[in-house]
Amino acid sequence: MVTGASRGIGRAIAIELAARGFDTVASMRNTADGEDLPGPSGIRVERLDVTDPSSIALPDGLRVLVNNAGVESDNLPVEHMPLESWQRLFATNVFGLVEVTKRAVPTMRAAGGGVICNITSSSTLAPVPFLGTYRASKAAVTAIGESLAAEVAQFGIRVIEIMPGPIETEMLAASDRPSAAVEHAEYRELAERLWEGRQGIRASYTPAGEAARRIVDAICDDDGPLRYGCDDLSEGMLAGWNGTDNAQWVRGMLRSFS
Ligand SMILES: NC(=O)c1ccc[n+]([C@@H]2O[C@H](COP(=O)([O-])OP(=O)(O)OC[C@H]3O[C@@H](n4cnc5c(N)ncnc54)[C@H](OP(=O)(O)O)[C@@H]3O)[C@@H](O)[C@H]2O)c1
Structure with missing residues (x-):
């Protein structure tokens, strides 16, 4: 089962799972x-809104859950981000994911094990200005996933985290403009510099189908690690982050952003 499979990465993962022979449920807010x-033998479409517990029904025999549904907001400095934006992002990206996951664990345990795959973001590895709210929601999922992995390994349930870089979806397109932080005089110069820097990663934009192939490879990688990228940029970032002293990594990143 994949959440948020109406479009983007979630839809591509559902298509890739079905192509590899998984009996796949593409869940989404609007089944249209x-x-x-x-059709019926490949992918079943079901309604599921992660923020509406009454809509969450998981299939018996569930073996793979992909927690993909996610939202972002205007990118603003912490100083100016409205609390409602924090609440909206956490409602979907964290609390919604937790609600689905809580129900998946007993179902998977009964089925003899499985894989819970959380889609976070490689942005959590870099102190990107104006992304604090989104990064915090994804970093919360990192922490939840680590504890969950330690709890459910005994049931044969593997927990993995995919940390995408820039994947060509509506979410990426919506963020492909100068940050809303340019409206705040004290942050304008930084926002403009960040927008210039963004041009440098344009060549790394990766089609959702390619990301989905790497994500399903990770799901099937029985003895693999906890964290994966799913495109060249995020795989490179993860390798750099894994191989570097953390203080040195963050110092280098901070220098490049400020
Ligand atoms: N694209 C990137 O560059 C990138 C990078 C790092 C991480 N990610 C993460 O990858 C995941 C997929 O992103 P994407 O780029 O494919 O974004 P997208 O094109 O905006 O798609 C987001 C999906 O999440 C669904 N969704 C939102 N709120 C939901 C809810 N309450 N219940 C169920 N589904 C909900 C959307 O459904 P509707 O169609 O109903 O709105 C849509 O299917 C997200 O978790 C995102 O944070 C993406």
Whole structure:
């Protein structure tokens, strides 16, 4: 089962899982968005809004859950980000994911094990200005995933975290403009510099289908690590982060942003 499979990375993962023979449920808020997905033997489309517990029903025999549904907001300095934006992001990216995951654990345990795959973001590895709210919601999932992995390994449930870089989806397109922080005089110069820097990663934008292939490889990688990238940029960042003294990594990143 994949959450947020109406479009973007989630839809691509559902298609890739079905292509590899998984009996796949593409869950989404509006099932009309899934009308063009392959028919009954490939992908089943079901309604699921992660912020609405009454809509969460998981199939018996569930072996793979991909917690993909996610939202972001205007990128603003911590000083100016409205509390409602923090609450909205955490409602979906953290509390919604927790609600689905809580229900998946007993179902998977009963099925003899499985894989819980959380989609976070490689941005948590870099102190990117104006992304504090989004990064915090994803970093919360990192911590939840680590504890969960330690709790459920005994049931044969593997927990993995995918940390995408820039993947070509509507979410990436929406963020492909100068940060809303330019409206705040004290942060304008930094926002403009950040936008210039953004041009440098444009060549790394990766199609969702390619990311999905790497994500499903990770799901099937039985003895693999906890964390994976799913594109060249995030795989490079993860390798750099893994291989470097953390203080040195953050210092280097801070220098490049400020
Ligand atoms: N694209 C990137 O560059 C990138 C980078 C790092 C991490 N990510 C993460 O990857 C995941 C997928 O992102 P994407 O780029 O594919 O974004 P996207 O194109 O905006 O798709 C987001 C998906 O999440 C769904 N969703 C939002 N709120 C939901 C809710 N309450 N319940 C169920 N589904 C909900 C959306 O459904 P609707 O169609 O109903 O709105 C949509 O299917 C997210 O967790 C995102 O944070 C993406």
